[in-house]
Amino acid sequence: MRTIIFIIRKEFTQIFRDKLMVRIIFLIPIFQLLILAYAVTFEIKNVRFVTVDHDRSTLSGKLINKFNGSAFFQYYGNAENYEEAVQLLTRNKADQILMIEPDFGKKMNTEKRGKVQVVTNAINGNAASLMSAYATSIINDFNREIIVEQNPTGFSGFPIDIKPRFWYNPEMDYITFMVPGILVLLVTIIGMFLGGMNLVKEKEIGTIEQINVTPIKKFQFIAGKLIPFWIIANIDFAIGLVVAKFVFNIPIVGSLPLLFFVVSVYLVVILSFGLFISTVTNTIQQMMFITWFFVMVFILMSGLFTPIESMPQWAQIIDYFNPVAYFVKINRMIMLKGSGFFDIQKEFWILTAYGVVMLIFSTQRYRKTA
């Protein structure tokens, strides 16, 4: 135990002596949170729409105004014909085309039905479906207004009125959804890189050889490398929570002690993963490259940006081995839903087992002899 304390003390002395390192450890996470939380959003604003109004009646003008009045749409102007509108889409001047048939207003009056066509640029499928949904909802709204206008007494609304309620994040606020995930990203990067980099640096400069001729035990060495960064990452997580709470007003519904308890276990998984990589590599370059590969795959597949449920089956199977996915899930559950230990216990025990295995791996792989 005393040996481990000597190593920890040495690590902290070295970390805090390196001013750049201190800045990296404590300032970058804050910036990361501030920038990513605002930037990483799927909300669509300012959809540029162009109209092809073949009708030019009061009614078609009303519909266009309806679009124009919405916060999501920005009116680009009216095109003479469909071809011209498509040109605008191709040249990326507009995102969506609203075509109104000739005699739209007249038909609405006489036949009680009219036709409009919506064409959406679907290069980004996600954005396209959102834009299309916005447009549809505006047209539906418009439809309802006309029915009420023309038949003020007889209309009692649609037989079924769907009013969606969004639980745990009632405003459907992306920042609320993203910030707990970004907090995970933050401790993951700190955990995966710092411990491993530190170990492989000793290999590169050769000091590890001097350590290896001492009677130090493998687990003492690994513990001495893990604990300092475990403490630092916990502090980073705490800073992140403070920023989340006071800058983004993210409600932290669940229990803080439970949150920190889970983070502590998660960090053992991530740190030993990084240390394991550093025991099988010899240079910082090799270590960084391999670690980066895992971090990328883990984060992109973690459900942070895209829901795991919509990934293909094989990808979901791979995700059983993705510690980040478990923690993103747990973190959102605790922070946004206020889940207790009972609700997260499955994910928690998997993480615990993962941590034990990785710890054994990294300790065993660390060779004191060549």
Place this chain on the structure above:
Amino acid sequence: MSQRKNIIEVTNLVKKFGSFTANDKLNFTVPEGEIFGFLGANGAGKTTAIKILSGLSKPTSGKVIVAGYDVSKYPNKVKRNIGYMSQQFSLYNDLTVRENFRFYGGIYGLSNKAIKDKTNYYLNKLEMQEYGNKLLRSIPLGWKQKLAFSVANMHEPAVVFLDEPTGGVDPITRRQFWELIYESADLGTTVFVTTHYMDEAEYCERVSIMSEGKIVAIDSPAELKSKYGVDTMDDVFVSIAR
């Protein structure tokens, strides 16, 4: 001489890297308290052997006993009883002199008081008291090597292994370094040293000379010189090691 017990016993030591034989059946013993020079041209297999003796590397076959323990079976017991200083500098440049002493002292299990006393003792001896709180990177190479030697001796090991400790060090500092070696040998520590400086070989009680993985000569410098009919160790080395 003969009643001194052997602190290092190497029997038929072989180390192979694939088809390359770095150490080919080495046999030698080193008695307690001796300054033993381990010579050889670059690539002769010295570093490989010294790594095996200090438990950093495992022998392919053969038996190595250091400080009473078989290196393959009880590497940690051996490590507790040896000091090691490698040719590449191995103290931490971003720690101060005192912090380096404290770290290695702590790892060897010295008490806080012992660490403090030893640190002061060595700083006094090296006349470096005012450098105690300086970062190691700000200290000249020769002084660093003397510090590294002191750190390697801090836990009072039975044997210290020095792998080219004076490479790149100026002649005056080299002489001071050898004074340190003599002092610690007087206190009973066995010194196992590799070097390319033949004047340093003259300082050793006995030397062995390796060539292509084999020990081709082993004796005192005086005996070797008379055996090969030359005046200097330089000439001995050239005639044996090519």
